[in-house]
Amino acid sequence: MTAPVARNGDVSFWYGQIGGPPARRAALAGNRSVDVCIIGAGYTGLWTAWYLKTLQPDLSVAVVEREFAGFGASGRNGGWQTGGFSWSREKYLKAGGTRQGVIDMGRALRGTVDEVIRVTEAEGIEADIRRTDGLVVACTPAQLQRVRDTYEEETAWGAPRDRIELIGGAEMRERINVRDAVGALVTHGVARVQPAKLVRGLAAAVERLGVPIWEGTAVTGLEKGRVTTDHGTITAPVIVRATEGFTAGLPGQGRKILPLNSAIVVTEPVPDRVWQQIGWNGYELLGDASHTYSYAQRTADNRIAMGGRGVPYRFGSKTDVRGRTQAATIDKLQGILRRLLPEAADLPMAHAWCGVLGVPRDWCASVGYDRASGMAWAGGYVGLGVSTSNLSGQTLADLILGRDTDLVRLPWVNRQVREWEPEPFRWLGVHGMYQLYYRADAQEARSGGRRTSVLAKIANRLVGR
Ligand SMILES: Cc1cc2nc3c(=O)[nH]c(=O)nc-3n(C[C@H](O)[C@H](O)[C@H](O)COP(=O)(O)OP(=O)(O)OC[C@H]3O[C@@H](n4cnc5c(N)ncnc54)[C@H](O)[C@@H]3O)c2cc1C
Structure with a gap:
């Protein structure tokens, strides 16, 4: 039996925790000229602005956002900051990368966890960030084989021995009492975050650096040196597309990135007697190794947030309305929660919502800048964007400023990916x-x-x- 959910949509529970979706900043007022115009105020756009302004304070940078900063996946996600690899090392290799390049990319991605924590501390951003471990639990022998394969792959591609380990079912249940656990892959050096606090804090930090964020301003046209919006035109020699799962809505970009839905339910605060049965004292990120995959966190205020797929994709790359999700999806997520943690089965549900993550045709993230056209882009993180977007921001800043760093040589830079089918x-x-x-x-x-x-x-x- 599905428990009723008190709230559905209105962007996400994370906004509910901070007083609801924010009032909008001012929209663009008439035509403007800047050095760099960034489209989309999620993590990707905001990290790019932050690194650009930090490296070159006299650069004029502006961000254009259709709704408000953090309206997209950045304000709705599961708060897994993993520094994980997005996604297939073999594909980067086949597309012309070198083995060492792919290993270097893995190291750079792992480094984003420390980097995000460094910047949030320096900027005074309070986002409930807590260093912890990731636990991907296996509940069948086939799942166990898959987590073993992941372990082998990670170590073969340079993950340090102190980054990952395999544990048995009993040890897993001691940490989090997942009923049928037969083993788990532990990833050290990850963090749990409150996504909306992170993206709102980042937006404020970027603004303090002198970057205007024009909210409630929809981009309707895009050409070399010129961004057209419903509030005026921005002239800029460099334009950054940071629209991830919403990219299909931009003219000429309809088949580049597929918006894949992901949804989350969150319980009311869990009573202590239930925590005593479940454990989860280390606030680990909890995922499972089923093909349909689920991800969960114990929130700072001691609830369980459980995410997973639901209805995967809406015809014609349509997106949801302010995070409202289908009853069938809520049903599925509650079913996963009951299966993994039967002690949590009767908990009242506070909130359900959904959002879109961005999937390129080869399921591998990329970042790029074409100096001739002035167009830059980053994304296609397939659900690993909380950390990967930070590396995007660092890399885009280096590319745009012409800095010859190690980052601009990583194999995800300037990859050409074919489009999705009509x-x-x-x-x-x-x-x-x-x-x-x-x-x-x-x-x-x-x-x-x-x-x-x-x-x-x-x-x-x-x-x-
Ligand atoms: C439910 C869910 C759970 C997830 N869980 C995790 C997780 O636990 N860990 C993880 O690493 N990743 C997770 N992800 C993925 C992660 O959240 C994203 O990869 C990341 O937030 C992408 O950031 P972004 O800035 O590229 O895109 P977004 O945050 O989606 O930002 C894009 C912005 O562009 C704006 N925009 C779109 N079109 C226009 C236009 N025409 N004009 C102006 N602005 C426009 C949008 O309004 C939006 O604000 C999850 C995603 C979802 C949906």
């Missing part, structure tokens, strides 16, 4: 993939989960994952 093939592909994942999980559960279902492998091939 509809209805896009919709059919993504829905087909998730149907196969659900069936693969069900098949593994029925058969005692001894090995990974072949359906999951077919699903991955279907959309080039």
Whole structure:
């Protein structure tokens, strides 16, 4: 039985915690000229502005945002700051990267956890950041094999031995009492954050550096040196696209990035007697190794936030209305919570919401700058953007300022990725993939989960994952 949810949408619970969605800053008033115009005030756009202004204070930089800073995934996510690799090392290699380049990229990504903490401390941003471990729990032998494979892959690609380890089911249950745990992959050196506090704090920091953020200003046209909005035109030799899951709404960008839905439910504060049964004293990031995948955090005010897929994709790359999600999705997430943590099954639900993350055709993030056209972009993080976006900001600043650093040579820089298919093939592909994942999980559960279902492998091939 699904428990009723007190609130659905209105962007996210994280905003509920800080007094609701914020009042908007002023919109663009008439035509303006700047050195760099950034489209989108999520982590990517704001980190880019922060590094540009920190490195070159006399540069004029402006951010244009259709809604308010942090309206997108940056104000709605699961708060996993992992420094993880997004996503396939083999693909970066095949696309012309070197093995050392891919290893260096992994190191740079891991470094973003410390870097974000350094900047938030320096800027006085209070975002409930807590250093912790990530635990990806396996509940069947097939899942255990997959976490072992991940461990092997990570170590083969240069993850230091003190970054990851495998633990058994009993040790996992001592940390978090996941009912059927048979083992887990532990990742050290990650952090839990309150996403909206982070993005709002970052926006304020960027503003203090002298960057205007024109909110309530929608970009309607994009060409060399010129950004057209519903409030005027901005002339800028450099234009940065930082619109991630919303990119399809920009003219000429309809098939570059697919908006994949992810949704979260959050409980009311969990009573101490339930925590005594569950454990979770280290506030670890908790995920599972099913094909459909879920992610959870214990919030600073001691609730459980549990996220997962739900309805994966809306036809025609449509996005949700202020985070409102479907009843079927809420049902699925509560089912996952009950399965993993039966002690939490009867907890009242405070809030449910959803958002879009950005998926490029090859499921690998990229960052780039074309000096000839002045166009720069970053994204396609497929759900790992909380940390990856920080590396985007650092890298875009170096590219735009012409700094010859190690970052501009990493293999995700200036990659060309083919576009998604037109509809209805896009919709059919993504829905087909998730149907196969659900069936693969069900098949593994029925058969005692001894090995990974072949359906999951077919699903991955279907959309080039
Ligand atoms: C539910 C959910 C859970 C997630 N959990 C995690 C997690 O735990 N860990 C993790 O690493 N990642 C997670 N992610 C992904 C992560 O949140 C994103 O990768 C990251 O926030 C992307 O930041 P961004 O700035 O690139 O995009 P966004 O934050 O989406 O920002 C894009 C901005 O562009 C603006 N915009 C769009 N179109 C226009 C236009 N025409 N004109 C002006 N402005 C425009 C939007 O309003 C928006 O504010 C999750 C995502 C979702 C949706």
